[in-house]
Amino acid sequence: MSRKYFGTDGIRGRANGLITPELALKVGQAAGLVFQRGEHRHRVVIGKDTRLSGYMIENAMVAGFTSVGMDVLLVGPMPTPAVAMLTKSMRADLGVMISASHNLFEDNGIKLFGPLGYKLSDDVEKQIEELLDENLDKRLSQSASLGRARRIDGVHDRYIEFAKRTLPRNLSLDGLRVVIDCAHGAAYKVAPEALWELGADVISIGVEPDGFNINKECGSTAPEALSRKVREMRADIGIALDGDADRLIMVDERGHLVDGDQLLAVIAQSWKEDGRLAKPGIVSTVMSNLGLERFLKAQGIDLIRTAVGDRYVLEQMLQHGYNVGGEPSGHIIMSDHATTGDGFVAALQVLAVVTKLGRPVSEVCHLFDPLPQILKNVRYRSGKPLDDAEVKSTIAAGEQRLNGHGRLLIRPSGTEPVIRVMGEGDDRVMVEEVVDSIVDALGHAAAA
Structure with a gap:
């Protein structure tokens, strides 16, 4: 069905x-x-x-x-x-x-x-x-x-206590200046309150919902406002949640973006050092950067990839006993604490590492250089362009060219007649050439 x-x-x-x-x-x-x-x-x-x-x-x-x-x-x-x-x-x-x-x-x-x-x-x-x-x-x-x-x-207090209990009881955020952007969404009360109770100096934005402004030029999908506020207030870190607070993006003290892949690297490394990883691996999707995979491998941590969607990440975690997973978009699941992605609890885990190390966020949350990644969409009217012989040949040639130096991901959208072509690798020019050749072949097949 x-x-x-x-x-x-x-x-x-x-x-x-x-x-x-x-x-x-x-x-x-x-x-x-x-x-x-x-x-x-x-x-x-x-x-x-x-x-x-x-x-x-x-x-x-x-x-x-x-x-x-x-x-x-x-x-x-x-x-x-x-x-x-x-x-x-x-x-x-x-x-x-x-x-x-x-x-x-x-x-x-x-x-x-x-x-x-x-x-x-x-x-x-x-x-x-x-x-x-x-x-x-x-x-x-x-x-x-x-x-x-x-x-x-009283449910707000229940969640605040739940979130605080994910940290060691003796951990305090005293002296840490934090800007939090709640996207005028569901966490606009609980997140700033929990940070204040943990001792942080809290500057809140995106906490005045009016029914119309949720996610509008704010939150995890529009972190520019957060970056400006962090620089203006000379804060140590910025946290951006989305409208229902199940995803997270951060910015460092310079206002530079820290995406979900970097946050996964921080949590995975910290949990491994503390002996908290259930298995020597974490779960992410096919969209996570190859730079993350290489970094984790050097730490003795496997990266298990799934289809796009946090539900598939969680399914893999539950089936195979992993307790950390997530997506580049900032959906991060820690099954020791929650049954679904929790942007705020993930933020607390990162703040705990920052507090423990006592180093600037720009150092703590930049553990690898992401490889150049090119993503292009090809729209088609009907048929199955991926079954075209020329397209298959071009994809095979691209994979051979990138072998050992990058990877390709070609997949049809599940919601519209679009084929997404993603390539990443050490050499940006090579990746662009490979992606463009596949896009051209798909374009010819779609027009035929």
Whole structure:
């Protein structure tokens, strides 16, 4: 069965486009029916970020869940990893995060977590999808069995304590000046408060949500504002979260960007030295830079690659016993602490290393020089250009040319008729020539 609603990270689209109150209500009903297992009173935790459409979707989902007899616990604006944590700690059957992550306010989405705080498997999502297109009127609860909804206080303090407990009890951030950009999103209260409680001198930006400004010229996808603030305030480090705080980008004291690959290198090296790596390896995606792989290899740490998407990173971690993984975009998962990517907890791990070493962030967080990486997209109308004989021959020639000096990644997009061609290697000119030759061959095949 093809996936009609769910993508790689829940259901996402334009508010009142794909994400309508009707769909949200049906998702609540369908998910509620799938997760009503056993005779106990069933409950769901619902959190959201700060975008305007969250109110509309939240109310519709409450109607859906209560109509099939599920109680609803509303926690308001909270980071995605906090909702996952609360789902498990409050012994709920299901968790929901209403968010479109790093997208602008016009979009929204629905992320679902199982009772242990993990994102749903493909099989469970398919069960929910099958129900979305059915008439569920005959499966609604009787009047006396309807669910109830109530708002839960104190959840911000729960997450702050959870985040702080991921650090040694005697660790203090005293003397560290930190700028944090919360993207006017879900972490706008908890992240600055937690840093202050840990002793940091905190300068906060992106903490005035109005329903429209989430991720707008701020946050992990637009770190320029953070870089300027770090330089202006002469801060030691800058932290940029996205709208639901499951991803992280940092900048050093000079305002220079520190991406997810560098952050993975810092955490992996530190955890290996402390004996905290479950296995001598970490998990990342095919998009992680070859420079990271070479650095880790020199440290005796393997890099295991997966398809793009943090859910695939987590699946590999769980199947093979790794406890650190992530993506260049800043999704970092540390399974000792969380069941999904947690940008803020990852930031705390890096701050702990900075504090321990007592060196500038520009030194601590620059462990390798990334190899030149070229990414180009080729759009096509129909057919399978990658099956063309000339294209196959050109790709083989490119791989042979880069052998030992770089790598190629050619993959069709999962959401649009585009083929992505990525090459990286020691010689930028060579990489450009190889990528351009493949792009030209794909262009000819697409036009044929």
